[in-house]
Amino acid sequence: MTDNLVHIVGVSGGRECIPPATSEIIDRAELLIGGARLLKMFPEINAEKLAIGNNLSEVITTIKHALTHRRVVVLASGDPNCYGIARNLTEALGTEQVKIIPGVSSFQQAFAAVKLPWDDAVLSSVHARPIEDIIGLVRRASKVALLTDKDHTPSNVARALIEAGIERQVYICQDLGTSDQRVYSGSLEETAKTEFSPLNVMILVSGPLPEKSSMPLIGQVDESFSQRTPDKGLITKMEVRAVSLAKLALREDSVVWDIGAGSGSVSIEAARLARRGHIFAVERSPESLEGLKANVEKFGLGNVSVIAGSAPGALAGLPDPDAVFIGGSGGSMADVLAMVAGKLRRGGRIVINLATLENLAEASRSLQTLGFDTDTLLVNIARSRAIGNLTRLEPLNPVFIVTATRQGEDK
Incomplete structure (x- = not known):
């Protein structure tokens, strides 16, 4: 029995x-x-x-x-x-x-071997996963432990981190719990040149990162981002950005397309929310691309890929998204939405920011034709402004936020 x-x-x-x-x-x-x-x-x-x-x-x-x-x-x-x-x-x-x-667990054994507490560590794995996925994680955390495999070895991880401009103290805990147990300690440069037992845990340690760790997940002021023409307001404003990100309903592992990324403000805050996911920031303007790349580097994000080109052509070959933000379509809204509709994963969302009634009408028609339900929100924001000893409200341009989900799927 x-x-x-x-x-x-x-x-x-x-x-x-x-x-x-x-x-x-x-x-x-x-x-x-x-x-x-x-x-x-x-x-x-x-x-x-x-x-x-x-x-x-x-x-x-x-x-x-x-x-x-x-x-x-x-x-x-x-x-x-x-x-x-x-x-x-x-x-x-x-x-x-x-x-x-x-x-x-092997993580417990590894931290015991190096005599470090692990209640403040971030645990992850590159076993059968792209090494690039953990670069942003390592940037943000002062202590990371990784499971590796025969293809994604500690030396390969070290080389990827060096290329990303990261410096860390490294411990490789090998053959834990056996008579062959041993601990390696060194720099990333030394680790990149060394071979290790396939049974290992890799620990990466840095000093505290007060500047980056104090950054909010969302709510960065607009002035935090390099902008091509800040005087013309070509950036998704902080308040509109917050509502748009809420409408995207991201998970920590979401794959996101940001079409017409501009300065990258939405991509950057999406990347901080979807820390185990990946954001593809698509932008066609050479001038905006320069600022976009600078912002990604400034905020130290390894889970944002900048894609130079115009949608929908530039979207070909990207992983299917869980969420799509459209801040600009370059006059090709219908074609862009048709491409997105064919790639969006089940349960995914499309969020579009629009400034004109004509573009709103076009987007709504296209989405309805493609079998999407839509919800439209008009965001009117006014910010306080001092006038001498008094205060007035200065309005920002109103923005339509359209959220689209496939008909029949849970909202």
Whole structure:
């Protein structure tokens, strides 16, 4: 008889580190699943063994078939809930059929090895993920720990950070919990020239970053941004920017297209909100591009890519977006929206800023034709202005904010 539960057991260090109650669960397994390294730790267990590699769908199917009549144990390194297999199995099997027994995570072991607290650290991974995705994260955080893999090695990470102009103290904690455990310490330049064990945790440490850490996520004053013609107001004003970003409803991993990015004010604040996502700032004006690039560099954002060119042509080849902001279309609104409609992910949003009734009418017609529901907001902002000892209100140009979602999708 079985309890119809898959036991996901975290293993840290050698067998001697496994608590007796957990060892008993592993010993009673009839189907033992795990990476080849972990399975080799239990040669005497009389159970069918299935190694996990690039066969996760096969593993899940096998578990589903075995659950009703066999005791299934899945071995995982450290804490299965920390960049581990528990996420995949709970999503596939349901939480009611899973019991998770955590071990000590590799992050915990790494910080213990270097004798640093980790309650203020940012944890991430470049395992099967682009290294570029963590550059912005490293810029913003004074302490980052990364899981690496055979393709995204510590030396490759170090080279990418050097190219981005970042300096950090580096610790590489290798073969944690084994007799071969060792800790490397050095600069990014030294790390870029060194080879490491494939089983490692990379820790990047800098001094505190008071200037950047004190920046708000949104609400930067307009004067913070380099602008081509500040006297003409060619920037999405702070108040309009805040409403537009709220309408975009970004998640921390959103992919965003900012079309007609101008100075990049929307891209920059979107990047701070979608810190694990990516923003593609599309701009055609050479003069605006100069300021846009300067602003991205000034705010130290590694998750913003500047795309030079006119939409819709410049949008070809970009990853499908979760959200699209259109601050300018260069007179090609209908064509731009048609392109966006074909690429927008399910549940995505389009937010458009418009200054004229004619452009509002064109955008609304195009969106309706493409099968979108729209919500239109007119934003009238007036700012206080001193006149001698008195104060008056000085209005800004009114802006229409159109938010579009596909018909039938949740708003």
